[in-house]
Each structure stands twice: as structure tokens, then as C-alpha cells.
Amino acid sequence: MSVEAWTGPALPHPLQQEQRCVPATMISFWNAPPGSPSADLRPFVELACALGGEGFPAALLETLGHWVAARHFNVLRIGAPRPELLLAGTRHRDAQLVWRCWQAYSRYYHSHDPLFLRMQRQRRGPVPLLGHLLAEDIEFDAYREAIYRDNGLSERLSSLHWDEEGRPLLFNLYRHREDGYFSEREIAAFEQWVPALLQLLRGHLALRRGRSATDEWRLALLHRATDLTPQELAVCLHLLRGLSHAGIAAELGLKESTVKTYRNRAFARLDIHFRSQLFALVQG
Template sequence: MQAWALNDASTARAQAAVARAIGAIGRAPFAAEALSGLHAAFGAASWSVYRLRRDAPPTLHLSASRGVPDTTAACFSIYRDEGLYRGDSSFQAVQALPQPGAAVMLRMRAEEAPSADHRDAIYRRHGISERLSVACLEDGGALLAVNLYCHAPAQGFAAGTVEGFGLTAATLLAAVRRHLDDEAALALPPPRRERLRQRCAQLTERELDVLEALLDGLTYDGIAARLGLSVATVKTYRARAFERLGLHFRSQLFAAFVPPGA
């Protein structure tokens, strides 16, 4: 059995984290801004929000990392593409609820992952030591999960932060749902950089910088001046990025990432 003493300081940090998430609702940098508060309050180095469905692959709605390499999209791709979600029993407590709507808090250490493949491919490979989640069933049977991750060298979330998360988890879940609802209503395409990441999670920050500059219409000289790099280095980043994306010509980049009529 686990027990935690109530702590006014941890409660205040948790409330501040949720307030920051609420303040970021409807804004493009929601994932990063919300994580900054979650990191300060709970020590979360990354987080993700996804939906699990009974008859379809899961959907990643947002994710971000702070202080560690951002492997959230890559982890989710493994989870989805290798079918790990099909054997994911870690949300059974939520799926067993008789009615949708109630929020459930879950805590899972790396060694408690539902299968060896899940543990090794996601947690061990990417240095994730623990997951702290709040989830709920939705009308129609989908499950919405908000997941915070603790990364090595930390062994897990501190007891005080877990207690604080429990006090505010339902409000955080409501804030995330509101943000997702607002995004769906606006039906705006994701920012260009995010769309590039969605196409290839392995793109580095510098490669993304160069791709965005190309999409802005800059020449190699212009990109070099913007980024403070040599033209040769710009060309190297461009070649690597195109190889990752399976592109050969700049026109293909524009066709893939510039909306018609833009």
C-alpha cells in the first residue's frame, strides 16, 4: 500500500501547473506550455495525450519533452505501428468503468509495462522510468489518456508530486479535453514544423530549421545567414532531411507541405 501526507507546497505547484495548462488552451504551443508547468510541479520530462479505440489504431493528439530528447512521437509510432496497443492492459481500470466520464489516475513503473516488448521498445529503449496518467472513457467507447513520463536517471515520480497530481488530475484532463475540442472546432492544420515532425520523427532541430527556411523561399545563402551556418553545412542538413523524408527536389517539399493556393 502507498500513502502520502498532504503537502501545501506540492498542492500549490500542482494547481499552478493546471492553471498554466488552462491558460494555454486554444493556443498553438499548448503542449510545450502545459509541459513547462507539469515539469515544474511533478518533474515530468515528457508527456503525451492520445486516444485508444476498440476498432481502430490509437491517435496521438499532442506531446512534448523538456530537458530530454523528444522521442514522444517515435515512441507512439512504435506503440501504434508494432501493435503494442492491442495488448495494452494498463488502462483496464478505466475500460472497466460502467459509465463514461469519470477520471481515473494510474501509475505504472517501467517494469510493470503490459508486456516485455512494450517495456523494452518504449520504456527501456528511451530511458523512461515511470508513467503517471489520468484517463477517462468517452461517449462512443474511446479512451482519452493524459500521460506524464519520468525519465532516467530519476527512478520515478516523488511521492509528494504523485499526491499533488492526484488532487488536480481531473482538472488537467478537463483542460486537455477543452483544448482538443477547440482544435477540432477550428480544424486548423498543425503548424508547419509539427507537420514535418509528424512526417518524420527522426528529423533533428537543425534539419527542421533548414526545411522551414526552404519553405519560406530562402536560398542557401539566405538560410546560412538566418541560421549562422555555412552554405556547405546548410546543404548537408538539407540533404539529410530530404533523405529522411524520401524527397529529391524542392518542388516535392512544397507539394507536400504548402497548401494549394497558399
């Protein structure tokens, strides 16, 4: 799981000149087209060179930027009881936005995602499904406000496919209100390139699978704060796994109040205040 933060100015993009007016609200999905693209493949060659490395999320956004202007993406494995975040990347000036959205989605709103629910019901063999969602399409007010309105998001492009074990994998690109709406050209480019992107994503995740995320998190936290106690470190690692304070208490055989005490001490040593900052910290 990896995130790269954009630290430069706002992102002008040549495709923004072709942005549409506000489209009619409707949730849509369709099959990815067969065949191979004929456009310049050099950006994909550069992306392939980043496979398995920490720079892959930034390289993916850079590659997509040739055709689709998006500030952040994520890849989710949807399953019970909650989705799993496999990969994420951001070029937004607020580097923690992607984590705040992910935490809210995974805890409260994944079962209210109208686009995923519709796409999941239309599984058609190995062909990826593509989807398009406007914030206005979301009828559940709490979901629309917490994920989209409160974070300035206006739109999402998605691809849904299934892994070798039949588990749904969702690849999402997000657009911000300040950037306008995805143009017809960008949507067509997403449709054209998503099969190749999915192949590269599979390769990257396969290369990373052999590495223990917990080991990487432990090293990152100890690099930031060498004086973390074993108990404080254990609580942080369980937080990164998505456990609640009650869940951590049960797993470690502690009182919930003790877990919160260890969390507060660890956060003070790490000079952070929120769980989203903890996620951002281990992603470098």
C-alpha cells in the same frame, strides 16, 4: 497535435529530493478524488491563457513541473484499428523520443498495454481513473524493451476518461530512469490536479478541433521545402496520418515502390531521414 522541445540542460527538480527507492512492482489504478484543490492556482491560470495556442504543450509541462517532474506527456484516443495521438509535449533533450515511442506503441504494442487494459475494464461513469505503471510491471518483453528500456523510461502515470462519444482518452506522464521514481508526493499531486488538467485539455482540444491538421502540416512542409512536388507532399501528408507505404499506394493509386521513391525525394528536400523527424518537423 503539438510538441515543444526542451533545449536547455538536464532538468533538476526540487521534488527529486523526495524520490522513493524502487517501489515494489505492481500495476495500480484508482478513481480520481472528488472536490477541488486548495493550493496555489496561479500556474493553472497561466495554462488557461495558453489554451488553443501552439505553446500549450510547453505550458502544460511547465504547470505540472510545480508538482510533478516529468519530461514528456501524451494524450491518446484509443480506438480501432490504432490509437490516435491528440497531443504530445516533451522537455527531453532528445526531442524525437516522444515520436519514436508513439510510433512503436501505436503500431505494435497498444494492445499489450497492461495498465490501459486493466483500467478500461473498470469504467465507472464520468469519474476519471488514475493508473501507475513501472517498466518492470510489463510482462511482454518486446513492449517493455521497445518503449521503456530502449528509451530510458522507468515509470508512467496515467489518467483514463471517456469523451462525449464514449471513446477512451488516455493522458500519460512519463519518468526517466535518470530522474529516479515518482515520489509519493508527486503521485498525490497528480491525483489532486488531474481533474482540472483534464478540463483544460478538453478545452484546448476543442479549440484546436476546428483547424485542419492536414492544412497545418502542408504549410509547415512547404515552409521548410518550397520545391516539394504535389506527389511528394501527398506522400508526406499520408505518412503523417499514420498510413503504411502499402496503404498510401492503395489510396493514391501508385505502386509501393513509387511511394517510397517520392518519400525519399521528399525527405532529401526536407533534410530528414526518418518518419519520426517528419512528425517533429510539422510540430515546429
